[in-house]
Every structure is written in C-alpha cells, then in structure tokens.
Amino acid sequence: AQSVAQPEDQVNVAEGNPLTVKCTYSVSGNPYLFWYVQYPNRGLQFLLKYITGDNLVKGSYGFEAEFNKSQTSFHLKKPSALVSDSALYFCAVRDIYDYKLSFGAGTTVTVRA
Amino acid sequence: GAGVSQSPSNKVTEKGKDVELRCDPISGHTALYWYRQSLGQGLEFLIYFQGNSAPDKSGLPSDRFSAERTGGSVSTLTIQRTQQEDSAVYLCADEPYNEQFFGPGTRLTVL
Numbered sequence: 001a002q003s004v005a006q007p008e009d010q011v012n013v014a015e016g017n018p019l020t021v022k023c024t025y026s027v028s029g030n031p032y033l034f035w036y037v038q039y040p041n042r043g044l045q046f047l048l049k050y051i052t053g054d055n056l057v058k059g060s061y062g063f064e065a066e067f068n069k070s071q072t073s074f075h076l077k078k079p080s081a082l083v084s085d086s087a088l089y090f091c092a093v094r095d096i097y098d099y100k101l102s103f104g105a106g107t108t109v110t111v112r113a
Numbered sequence: 114g115a116g117v118s119q120s121p122s123n124k125v126t127e128k129g130k131d132v133e134l135r136c137d138p139i140s141g142h143t144a145l146y147w148y149r150q151s152l153g154q155g156l157e158f159l160i161y162f163q164g165n166s167a168p169d170k171s172g173l174p175s176d177r178f179s180a181e182r183t184g185g186s187v188s189t190l191t192i193q194r195t196q197q198e199d200s201a202v203y204l205c206a207d208e209p210y211n212e213q214f215f216g217p218g219t220r221l222t223v224l
Contacts, residue, residue, distance in 0.1 A: 049212050099161055099169070101148075101213060
C-alpha cells in the first residue's frame with residue numbers, strides 16, 4: 001500500500017518570503033515522488049520528481065524539494081515566493097514497481113503581496 | 114498538439130444518462146491513466162492502460178464505469194446511468210519519462 005500525507009490544508013506567506021509545503025509518504029518499497037500544482041479550473045501541472053540520486057531535486061518555476069528517506073518526507077520549497085505561486089499543490093507517490101500515483105489531499109498556498 | 118487533450122471540457126447531464134469522456138494522449142506514449150478529482154475524495158486512480166490493454170481497472174468505482182483505448186492512442190471513459198455522486202473532474206494522463214502529464218480534465222456535473 002502507498003499513501004501520502006500533506007499535513008497543512010493551507011499555507012500563507014508574504015511575497016518574497018520562503019515557501020515550504022510539507023509532504024510525508026508511505027510505500028512498501030522504494031518511492032518515486034512527485035509534486036504537481038493546480039491553478040483554478042486547470043489541470044495538474046508537473047513541477048518536479050524524485051526518482052533516484054541527489055536528494056535535492058530542482059524543478060520548474062524555482063521550486064525544489066528534498067527527499068529525506070529517514071523521515072519519509074519530500075517537502076516542497078521555494079526560497080522567495082511570488083503572488084503567482086498561489087495555487088493548490090499536490091504531493092504524489094508511487095512504489096518503483098507500481099505505476100499508479102497516490103496523491104495527498106492538497107495544500108492551498110496563498111502568497112500575499 | 115503540445116500535450117494531453119480531453120473533451121469535452123465541461124459536461125452537464127441528467128441523472129440516469131450515459132456519458133462518454135475522451136482523452137487524446139501525446140502520440141507514441143503507451144501508458145495512459147484516468148483519475149478522478151472530487152471534493153470529498155480528492156484525486157483517485159481509476160484505470161491504467163498499457164497500449165490497448167488495461168492491466169489495472171481496480172480504481173473503477175462500479176460496473177457503471179468502463180474505459181477502452183484504441184490504436185494505442187485515444188481513450189474513452191464511459192459512465193452509464195450517471196448518478197449525482199459521479200460529479201467530479203475526470204483527468205487523463207500519459208507517462209513519457211516516469212512522470213505523468215495530465216490533460217486539462219473534463220468537469221462532469223450530474224443534475
């Protein structure tokens with residue numbers, strides 16, 4: 001079985017401040033981890049993934065995420081948030097021997113000017 | 114096209130009617146997925162295609178739901194005798210490089 005927890009329903013930050021969106025996961029084997037972003041009335045847009053290798057993964061729009069195996073976490077970060085980063089963010093996981101993604105419930109990020 | 118496309122973008126139907134939702138993946142991508150996004154259930158896996166075969170249909174919520182894929186390309190998700198709880202956004206994704214790229218979705222509203 002595989003699952004994802006996003007402990008925060010909402011994250012509010014001021015523009016220019018660091019942004020962190022938390023994610024923890026559970027899989028029976030080794031994980032593939034993903035972050036997606038969803039803007040209102042739009043589909044899911046891929047941000048970044050961890051497959052193997054360097055624990056710090058860099059993705060689109062200045063986002064990065066750090067894979068921490070001991071803490072089973074994959075938190076999304078951005079050093080300096082923009083108002084345009086306001087959206088719904090989903091963390092997803094799959095076991096390397098599986099194919100279907102399991103998603104967290106999502107975290108709504110609001111960046112105020 | 115530049116990505117996965119889905120049609121229609123919105124569908125409003127009456128309870129008891131059948132609906133068909135279409136997904137056009139990027140040409141040559143053999144893996145295709147359907148997911149459903151609803152307020153109460155979040156994002157749920159429905160079905161996975163590898164080519165024209167569906168090795169995993171475990172996410173289909175009832176026998177009113179079915180899907181097919183032809184020519185290793187277009188996929189159709191059919192919901193028979195729609196119910197109000199079927200109201201959701203239905204998302205299709207393909208998978209070129211270990212990541213799934215999603216289409217814009219079809220918003221289904223069952224009245």
